[in-house]
Amino acid sequence: MRAPAVTTPVAPTSRTLWGDAWRRLRRNKLAMAGLVWIVFMVILALSADLWVPQHFGDPERIDTENLLELQLQSPSAVHPFGTDRLGRDILSRIVYGARISLTVGVLATSISIVLGLFFGALSGYYGKILDTLIMRLADVFFAFPYILFAIALLAVLGRGYQNVFIAIGILGWPSIARVFRSSILSVKESEYVDAARVLGAGDSRIMVRHIMPNAIAPIIVYATMSIGSAILAEAALSFLGMGVTPPTPSWGLMLSEARGFLFSAPWLMIYPGAAILTTVLAFVLMGDGLRDALDVKLKEEG
Numbered sequence: 001m002r003a004p005a006v007t008t009p010v011a012p013t014s015r016t017l018w019g020d021a022w023r024r025l026r027r028n029k030l031a032m033a034g035l036v037w038i039v040f041m042v043i044l045a046l047s048a049d050l051w052v053p054q055h056f057g058d059p060e061r062i063d064t065e066n067l068l069e070l071q072l073q074s075p076s077a078v079h080p081f082g083t084d085r086l087g088r089d090i091l092s093r094i095v096y097g098a099r100i101s102l103t104v105g106v107l108a109t110s111i112s113i114v115l116g117l118f119f120g121a122l123s124g125y126y127g128k129i130l131d132t133l134i135m136r137l138a139d140v141f142f143a144f145p146y147i148l149f150a151i152a153l154l155a156v157l158g159r160g161y162q163n164v165f166i167a168i169g170i171l172g173w174p175s176i177a178r179v180f181r182s183s184i185l186s187v188k189e190s191e192y193v194d195a196a197r198v199l200g201a202g203d204s205r206i207m208v209r210h211i212m213p214n215a216i217a218p219i220i221v222y223a224t225m226s227i228g229s230a231i232l233a234e235a236a237l238s239f240l241g242m243g244v245t246p247p248t249p250s251w252g253l254m255l256s257e258a259r260g261f262l263f264s265a266p267w268l269m270i271y272p273g274a275a276i277l278t279t280v281l282a283f284v285l286m287g288d289g290l291r292d293a294l295d296v297k298l299k300e301e302g
Contacts, residue, residue, distance in 0.1 A: 024293040031289020034282035041279055045098040056092040060247040063087055072265050082267040084257065090267065093249035094275050100250050101279065104165040104234040105227040111169025113223055116176020121207055123177060124184030131181075138174035146171060147236055154242045161244045164237055168230050179222050183215030190214075217294040221287050228283030235276050251276050 025031055052059070056079070063070055070087030073079055081090035123134040141149070150167050157163040187193065188211055196206050237243035238252030246253065251272045258268035 021290075021293040025289050028289040028292065030285045031293075034285030034289065037278060037282040038286060041098050041282075042102065044095055045102055048095045048099065052092050052095050056089040059088060059092040059096045059249045061088070062247075072261070074265075075267055081271045082265070084254075084268055085261065085265075090254075090271055093254060094251070094271055097249040097251045097254065097272065098275070098279075100161050100244055100248065101231045101234060101276075104161055104168065105230040105283075108165040108168035108172065108230040108234075109223050109226045111166065112172030112176050112226060113219065115170070115173035117180055117212075117219070119173065120177035120180030121184065121212075124181035125188060125203065125207060125211070134177065135181075138177055141171065141174045146233070147240075150233065150237055151240070151242050154237065159242060159245050161234070161248070161250075164234050164243050165230070168233050172226060172230070175226075176219065176222060179218050180215065183218050184211055187211055187214045221291045221294060224290055225284055225287035228280040228287070231283070232276065232280050 057063075067087050070083055071085050073083040073087075075082045079089050079091070081094065083089055084093070119134050119138075123131045149171055153167040153170065154163055157167060193206060193210050196210050201209075234243055235250070235252030235255070238250045239256045241256065244250035244253055254272040255269055255276075258265070258272070261268050
């Protein structure tokens with residue numbers, strides 16, 4: 001009689017929320033397309049000094065000796081995106097403009113997150129009069145038109161991309177604070193929070209160790225989309241003459257300079273406009289994908 005086969009128990013595969021989120025995100029083709037484009041733009045911006053000036057010229061330098069020959073050249077093998085009215089290569093300025101846009105987007109969103117998490121935590125966790133004061137302050141920020149408020153701040157701070165991301169970051173905190181406040185309100189009365197409080201954990205420990213990890217997912221989603229919004233805001237401010245100062249390359253500033261050549265040299269507006277559109281869309285698609293991937297209701301799928 002044959003002995004029964006011995007089966008070796010298989011250890012269960014460990015699964016985490018972030019691992020499940022990454023698996024769901026990879027299945028979202030639009031989100032992955034956005035991620036690929038974001039990574040491509042970051043690599044392009046970081047490596048610009050290694051290849052752009054040698055092949056396409058300095059994005060800020062004006063060749064006065066050959067200005068008449070270089071200005072307003074249509075796209076060609078030498079200048080794939082053409083040249084502007086001062087003979088500067090459009091591709092070179094777009095690549096270096098990506099540095100400004102991505103830097104402003106990331107730093108402005110970082111400022112908004114820091115302020116938003118701080119005020120949102122105070123408002124959601126302590127509530128009562130503090131909640132009322134912070135939310136009414138947020139309503140004051142929401143009451144002003146965004147661009148006009150940013151222009152007013154820049155009128156005080158001055159032009160320059162450093163002041164641009166400071167102004168955009170300051171104006172972005174109310175939305176982050178409200179999202180984080182809502183997340184805190186949904187988890188702060190949970191049993192594990194009550195247990196930590198009974199065991200003697202302080203407010204700061206409860207907030208950092210127990211509430212924030214369970215309330216941070218919406219902030220990650222909102223922050224990703226906010227980077228795209230900050231890039232668009234910087235472009236709008238530069239277009240209006242309140243953002244980056246010439247000759248620093250900026251997508252919004254390039255659009256502003258192209259207004260007089262819409263029909264005679266349309267490439268001046270098409271390429272920087274396409275850069276803004278694709279980059280902002282990439283962050284929106286990525287944020288939308290993260291929203292679905294971080295939904296804990298979908299954890300059991302796949």
